[in-house]
Amino acid sequence: MLLTQRTLFVLLVLILISLKSVLLIEAQLEEWCIADEQTPDSELQSALDWACGKGGADCSKIQKNQACFFPNTVRDHASYAFNSYFQKFKHRGGNCYFKTAALITGVDPSHGGCKYDYLP
Structure with a gap:
């Protein structure tokens, strides 16, 4: 199955949001x-x-x-x-x-x- 550019973009945004959330959680635990x-x-x-x-x-x-x-x-x-x-x-x-x-x-x-x- 081929992923469209829009689907790839949405996946990338979701990954970046998840990464930012993890970093914020780690920063709060200091x-x-x-x-x-x-x-x-x-x-x-x-x-x-x-x-x-x-x-x-x-x-x-x-x-x-x-x-x-x-x-x-x-x-x-x-x-x-x-x-x-x-x-x-x-x-x-x-x-x-x-x-x-x-x-x-x-x-x-x-x-x-x-x-x-x-x-x-």
């Missing part, structure tokens, strides 16, 4: 883990210490003279560490809980030269 604004610094520090220690987060970029050291606040450092842990372990049972000190966001928290990892 998640980062950040410190909860309402959590006291003392609790954030405790969770940050765990994430960078036993938790296994990569905290090298929040060290002095590194890309994510500034702003030099417990909240910002905790956000980076929480996200590092979450991205590294989310497919192996890890979560973004940290005893209620963290939450999920769909907004990329990267800023300036500090890039927060996102792993699909």
Whole structure:
């Protein structure tokens, strides 16, 4: 059976619409883990210490003279560490809980030269 140009065009449009829908769905699923604004610094520090220690987060970029050291606040450092842990372990049972000190966001928290990892 021969396909007419019109049929081919309709099929192409349907394929493009489907592809766009899949890409939009994937984009909406991007998640980062950040410190909860309402959590006291003392609790954030405790969770940050765990994430960078036993938790296994990569905290090298929040060290002095590194890309994510500034702003030099417990909240910002905790956000980076929480996200590092979450991205590294989310497919192996890890979560973004940290005893209620963290939450999920769909907004990329990267800023300036500090890039927060996102792993699909």
